[in-house]
Amino acid sequence: MKSFTELILKIDSNRKTTAKIQALVDFFDEADDDDKLWTIALFTHRRPKRSVTTAKLREWATELAGIPLWLFEESYHIVGDLAETIAMLVPQTTEIPPIGLSEWIAKIIALKEESEENQKSKVQTYWQGMSRTERFVFNKILTGGFRIGVSRKILTKALAQTLDQEEAIIAHRLMGDWQPDNTTFKKLLIEDHQHDSDAKPYPFYLTYALDKELSEIGLEVEWLAERKWDGIRAQVIIRNQNIYIWSRGEELITDKFPELQALTDLIDDCVLDGELMAFKDGHPLSFHQLQTRIGRKTLSQKLLSEVPVILMAYDVLEYKGKDIRSTPLSARRKILENIIEKAHYFALRLSEAVPFTAWKELMREKSKSRALHCEGLMLKKKDSLYHVGRVKGDWWKWKVEPYTIDAVLTYAMSGHGRRANLYTDYTFGLWENNELVTFAKAYSGLTDQEILQVDQFVKNNSLQKFGPVRSVQPQMVFEIAFEGIAYSKRHKSGVAVRFPRIKRIRLDKKIEEANTLDDLKAMIE
Amino acid sequence: MGKSLLQFTKKGIYCSQAKVYIDPWRPVDKAIVTHAHADHSRKGMKHYLTHHYSIPIMKARLGKNIVTQGLHYGEEITINEVKFSLHPAGHVVGSAQVRVEYNGEVWVVSGDYKTQDDGLSTPFEPVKCHTFITECTFGLPVFLWQPQHHVISSIEEWWQNNQSQNRCSLISAYSLGKAQRILYNLAPLGPIYVHSSVDQMNKAIEESGIRLKNKYQPITKHLSKADFEKALIISPGTTGDNWTKLLGKFNTAACSGWMQLRGMKRRQNLDTGFVLSDHADWQGLNQAIKCTTAENIICTHGYSDIFSAWLREQGLNAHTEQTLFQGEE
Numbered sequence A: 001m002k003s004f005t006e007l008i009l010k011i012d013s014n015r016k017t018t019a020k021i022q023a024l025v026d027f028f029d030e031a032d033d034d035d036k037l038w039t040i041a042l043f044t045h046r047r048p049k050r051s052v053t054t055a056k057l058r059e060w061a062t063e064l065a066g067i068p069l070w071l072f073e074e075s076y077h078i079v080g081d082l083a084e085t086i087a088m089l090v091p092q093t094t095e096i097p098p099i100g101l102s103e104w105i106a107k108i109i110a111l112k113e114e115s116e117e118n119q120k121s122k123v124q125t126y127w128q129g130m131s132r133t134e135r136f137v138f139n140k141i142l143t144g145g146f147r148i149g150v151s152r153k154i155l156t157k158a159l160a161q162t163l164d165q166e167e168a169i170i171a172h173r174l175m176g177d178w179q180p181d182n183t184t185f186k187k188l189l190i191e192d193h194q195h196d197s198d199a200k201p202y203p204f205y206l207t208y209a210l211d212k213e214l215s216e217i218g219l220e221v222e223w224l225a226e227r228k229w230d231g232i233r234a235q236v237i238i239r240n241q242n243i244y245i246w247s248r249g250e251e252l253i254t255d256k257f258p259e260l261q262a263l264t265d266l267i268d269d270c271v272l273d274g275e276l277m278a279f280k281d282g283h284p285l286s287f288h289q290l291q292t293r294i295g296r297k298t299l300s301q302k303l304l305s306e307v308p309v310i311l312m313a314y315d316v317l318e319y320k321g322k323d324i325r326s327t328p329l330s331a332r333r334k335i336l337e338n339i340i341e342k343a344h345y346f347a348l349r350l351s352e353a354v355p356f357t358a359w360k361e362l363m364r365e366k367s368k369s370r371a372l373h374c375e376g377l378m379l380k381k382k383d384s385l386y387h388v389g390r391v392k393g394d395w396w397k398w399k400v401e402p403y404t405i406d407a408v409l410t411y412a413m414s415g416h417g418r419r420a421n422l423y424t425d426y427t428f429g430l431w432e433n434n435e436l437v438t439f440a441k442a443y444s445g446l447t448d449q450e451i452l453q454v455d456q457f458v459k460n461n462s463l464q465k466f467g468p469v470r471s472v473q474p475q476m477v478f479e480i481a482f483e484g485i486a487y488s489k490r491h492k493s494g495v496a497v498r499f500p501r502i503k504r505i506r507l508d509k510k511i512e513e514a515n516t517l518d519d520l521k522a523m524i525e
Numbered sequence B: 001m002g003k004s005l006l007q008f009t010k011k012g013i014y015c016s017q018a019k020v021y022i023d024p025w026r027p028v029d030k031a032i033v034t035h036a037h038a039d040h041s042r043k044g045m046k047h048y049l050t051h052h053y054s055i056p057i058m059k060a061r062l063g064k065n066i067v068t069q070g071l072h073y074g075e076e077i078t079i080n081e082v083k084f085s086l087h088p089a090g091h092v093v094g095s096a097q098v099r100v101e102y103n104g105e106v107w108v109v110s111g112d113y114k115t116q117d118d119g120l121s122t123p124f125e126p127v128k129c130h131t132f133i134t135e136c137t138f139g140l141p142v143f144l145w146q147p148q149h150h151v152i153s154s155i156e157e158w159w160q161n162n163q164s165q166n167r168c169s170l171i172s173a174y175s176l177g178k179a180q181r182i183l184y185n186l187a188p189l190g191p192i193y194v195h196s197s198v199d200q201m202n203k204a205i206e207e208s209g210i211r212l213k214n215k216y217q218p219i220t221k222h223l224s225k226a227d228f229e230k231a232l233i234i235s236p237g238t239t240g241d242n243w244t245k246l247l248g249k250f251n252t253a254a255c256s257g258w259m260q261l262r263g264m265k266r267r268q269n270l271d272t273g274f275v276l277s278d279h280a281d282w283q284g285l286n287q288a289i290k291c292t293t294a295e296n297i298i299c300t301h302g303y304s305d306i307f308s309a310w311l312r313e314q315g316l317n318a319h320t321e322q323t324l325f326q327g328e329e
């Protein structure tokens, strides 16, 4: 596993994407096919079933470390990662002869059939025969939490480079329900597949925020208004009875939306642009609910029925094999309306035009945005083409004002790059029963001058210090702006907010005047 | 029961019999200072007693006009029947543990210390005592340092690797301690430049006749990209000032005990982190405490609560006291 461990080390110690890709390419050039396949599997969250409970791992590691269990738990609490904690606490006593990644995985899979006693002696022997980083990687595979800075996109790029193949094709081949035990590296990536190039998406047309008065952009009759939906921008491709869904980040996410699979039978070949949204009983759900679905590896039937996803379509780029991006928007919308009507399917909806005859009516429409779980309005010129990338003038987004709340600074962390010596990342709390409960972290929004001011405050009012993090005397109040808000079990406060940032420092406010957690909850509609 | 020989007060660690504070954090008349780091050696004291090596450093930081008195390691001074002496702490040049003896009772204040010999600072010497006041910045069993030469050779490897990519190497290391430790131990693979704050500390240390082995130059605005080719630059922060514009392409690395934690490294968005600390690791702390043969251990800065709980399990009488000492960057 030496070379795989080295790969992980390189990926982990480099923040530059190009360096990560290069490390992967170098690895793929040298590794044998089984190791390559398992590497791809691990980076796409396919991993051997867990063979040992983490409770056991803690117990066995504690024994080798010669410390009491409570001290192990304290260490784990501070390190924050079980695989890493064990890697640090278990001493190396021997050196196991090097074997490849796939052989290690075979050993891990074989553990499942062993008695607990044998599991213990084997795992302990493996641990003691490895270097600290090898032990870390081994534990990551063992505990199944393999999240290391390799996105699907980085992996795709590296494989495309290694195999001299198009990225879209690689991305498509990595999809689906393959497992390392039912395929081979050659079958998965090299052998000919039919309709490979069908998966290829078009570049998205990206919009600018409206930066002038409505009356300055032209006459009302030339413009189409739509809601700005708060979901995931996506391109849905239907070609030759197959569906491919691309996110704006150019990741293929087809598998996450089984609802849309049926479209292959319901509509002609086409490429649609729209917003993937959680949508139920005729109304959009919050973005947060959509997020809970995106985060899951597997989608239970329960989740699918609780949080159904639809495509709110607003454009069509290709129809029956023909690229129609240079057809005017009004004509494209006609085609889109026909497609949607013909499909007559719950998970495909038209992003309706918001009717208006005078600009001032749109002001009123915009004010309804929050209640509709929308971010504002979109303005699109009726004769606009579908441009490539960010082009100014034909489409505008017109967003609502953010939410704001007054919160107290509780922790600060030093920044990086040119701000490495300054405290630039802050944690904010809101009141609940005379205590400050953390509700958000934010680092942007202050001027350089203000950052210096806060930095001085932090340095003079630290309570405790752990590496780059300091807890500070609650004394400074900040107005925090954010976009969305929803209940969340994963957050200590019970509430999740989107895109929190600092609006301004409220030197005029005492900490007692900051808002309460209940004030925040009252904002949830 | 009478008063403890040393007490933790609002102003600092206090010996009421001698009316002396050790590393006080508020202005007092008489201060014994363990070492010249800012959290232990603060301004505003009427009189400073410290190791000879620390005096030029403290003057550079706190001002030429401070009133100081220097002691050698092991040299004893008596104030109102209390005997004080300084003993090597191995933390940075001039760093000392303070031994305090009165009526046959001995206390030792460790200040900051490490048990590893860094080649430059006078190595740590355990001092037998009844009560030991220890730091525990890294008082957690996950913190275990590698031998120094391992770390130094990985820094050299990194430097060479950057040279082969035609990038210069910008390493961040605390201006008093790690900066000199690197300067002293590294093989001369190319030109070495230092940030002005490091230069100031170097000069102060050299005043005591200590040599830092490698040649170095301070960064000035008269230097150009060509000067920095293949160079190593030692600076307290990786970036932050305009001078990095002089450098051309560079890679950054940080040196700190915190680099042992993957999460710390990631949160600071660093390319490379070297685990190098001027504080004792878990083993160092435990060994040092054992060697003092002290029964009473008072834990300050760092993971003091966890560490004192561990010591109590080992049968020692340990507890925590709050201080304003800050540990490692």
Ligand SMILES: [Zn+2]
Pocket (backbone or CB within 6 Å): B035, B037, B040, B091, B112
């Ligand atoms: Zn220190």
Ligand SMILES: [Zn+2]
Pocket (backbone or CB within 6 Å): B039, B040, B111, B112, B135, B301, B325, B326, B327
């Ligand atoms: Zn200290």
